[in-house]
Amino acid sequence: MNTEKLNAIKEIKAAKNELQDKASELDAGSAERSKIETAIGQLEGVIWDLVNEELKDIVDQLKNESESLKTLAGQIKQAHEDLEEFGEKVEKVAKIISGLVEMVEAGIKAGIIL
Amino acid sequence: MNQLKLLIAIAVALAVTGCSTLTESQLKAVTKYSESVEKYSEFPGVVVKNYINLQHKIFVKGNSLKSDPKTASEYLAKNTEKKNDALAKAKELDDCFKIIQVYAKNLGTLAKTDYSEKISESAEVLGAGLDTLVVRYNKGKGDSKKLPEGLGALVHKSVVFIGKRKMNKERSNYIRTFINDGEDLIKKMCMVAKDFLENKVQGGWISSLNSEVQNLHKNMRIQLVNENRELLYNDTIKLTGSEAILDIDTVYYANTMAYVEVDASIADLYDEIYALEKLNNKLIKTLDDMVSAHTKLKLKIEEGKPITSVIGELATFMSSVAELMELHDSLKEEEEETKE
Numbered sequence: 001m002n003t004e005k006l007n008a009i010k011e012i013k014a015a016k017n018e019l020q021d022k023a024s025e026l027d028a029g030s031a032e033r034s035k036i037e038t039a040i041g042q043l044e045g046v047i048w049d050l051v052n053e054e055l056k057d058i059v060d061q062l063k064n065e066s067e068s069l070k071t072l073a074g075q076i077k078q079a080h081e082d083l084e085e086f087g088e089k090v091e092k093v094a095k096i097i098s099g100l101v102e103m104v105e106a107g108i109k110a111g112i113i114l
Numbered sequence: 115m116n117q118l119k120l121l122i123a124i125a126v127a128l129a130v131t132g133c134s135t136l137t138e139s140q141l142k143a144v145t146k147y148s149e150s151v152e153k154y155s156e157f158p159g160v161v162v163k164n165y166i167n168l169q170h171k172i173f174v175k176g177n178s179l180k181s182d183p184k185t186a187s188e189y190l191a192k193n194t195e196k197k198n199d200a201l202a203k204a205k206e207l208d209d210c211f212k213i214i215q216v217y218a219k220n221l222g223t224l225a226k227t228d229y230s231e232k233i234s235e236s237a238e239v240l241g242a243g244l245d246t247l248v249v250r251y252n253k254g255k256g257d258s259k260k261l262p263e264g265l266g267a268l269v270h271k272s273v274v275f276i277g278k279r280k281m282n283k284e285r286s287n288y289i290r291t292f293i294n295d296g297e298d299l300i301k302k303m304c305m306v307a308k309d310f311l312e313n314k315v316q317g318g319w320i321s322s323l324n325s326e327v328q329n330l331h332k333n334m335r336i337q338l339v340n341e342n343r344e345l346l347y348n349d350t351i352k353l354t355g356s357e358a359i360l361d362i363d364t365v366y367y368a369n370t371m372a373y374v375e376v377d378a379s380i381a382d383l384y385d386e387i388y389a390l391e392k393l394n395n396k397l398i399k400t401l402d403d404m405v406s407a408h409t410k411l412k413l414k415i416e417e418g419k420p421i422t423s424v425i426g427e428l429a430t431f432m433s434s435v436a437e438l439m440e441l442h443d444s445l446k447e448e449e450e451e452t453k454e
Contacts, residue, residue, distance in 0.1 A: 017329040028181035041189025048196035055203035066210040076220035087232030094236035101243040
């Protein structure tokens with residue numbers, strides 16, 4: 001884990017708190033206070049940038065494993081379908097044999113098969 | 115009897131290879147694992163999403179402290195956009211973890227589906243068909259030339275036995291492979307996420323929220339005091355006597371209500387921070403549980419199949435084979451006696 005980034009958010013928040021204290025001491029609408037308020041807004045933006053960057057890092061770290069697991073989940077689904085298919089093949093053979101039996105019976109009844 | 119020996123040898127070979135099939139309790143363990151993973155409804159993305167929303171709420175409250183309207187509106191718009199980007203990334207994080215649920219769900223389907231059901235039904239049709247043919251064939255034939263009755267039943271039993279073993283063996287091999295292959299992936303994903311929740315979310319994001327809210331509270335109070343003072347100063351210049359006293363009372367009352375509102379909204383924020391911390395700790399434990407559940411499942415499926423269950427399955431099959439072979443042999447003996 002990147003501790004530099006971790007401390008960066010804490011430090012930025014501490015700086016933002018100090019600036020907020022300073023702004024409260026100044027007259028509302030004064031030029032100096034307006035500058036400090038702009039700086040506070042910028043620091044909040046930096047905090048969001050860092051949060052976004054940290055989230056991108058963690059998603060990147062997880063992506064490879066997550067993709068491999070997705071492939072594995074697909075293979076499991078395929079295995080399930082293959083096993084079901086085997087049962088269907090046996091069913092097909094059974095149907096062919098029953099058809100054959102019916103044909104023989106019909107042949108016997110018609111006197112074609114003795 | 116040589117044919118019987120051959121059949122016994124085939125059956126034993128099948129049974130031995132069948133030792134690698136999973137037992138009912140092992141399959142149940144896979145299903146149980148699948149069901150419990152599917153029940154997990156909160157993943158790391160949830161705590162991230164809650165943090166983002168809380169952080170945004172704090173910034174929005176802090177924005178009211180800005181006296182310059184242009185700065186206040188400009189940064190609120192800019193930062194809300196960045197907050198929305200972060201929410202989209204939190205969803206991506208959740209999506210990574212939802213794959214574990216898909217994996218577990220598919221594994222559960224593989225474990226609980228009765229693949230031999232279709233084979234049993236088909237084999238019954240097959241056996242009945244063959245029996246009909248045997249009856250037809252035997253009609254009008256002398257005893258020596260008759261085919262043994264019950265041939266269809268033997269085929270039925272054999273197809274069911276062999277088919278079931280084949281399906282169970284293949285299913286077992288698949289499950290073993292997929293659980294083994296999933297082990298490292300799930301472990302790594304959970305550990306990476308756990309580290310993120312412990313160090314980044316708790317250590318960096320949440321832990322700095324309390325001091326931030328405290329600072330916000332203090333400055334909101336200062337703002338109220340300043341506004342109050344300014345209001346009173348402006349009014350007392352213009353008003354005199356009873357009008358001034360009434361105005362002071364009104365301003366003080368309004369200000370007291372504002373303090374109550376500010377304090378209550380700040381108290382809500384502290385509650386949200388507490389809830390977020392609790393959720394984060396719960397998720398850290400959930401990740402540990404998920405790894406532990408998978409490891410336990412892996413150990414469970416690695417257990418050998420009890421020899422008693424193998425012998426039981428084999429004995430049932432062998433008795434039906436033996437019955438038919440005896441019938442066949444007795445028919446042969448009769449045939450030889452007739453020849454003599």
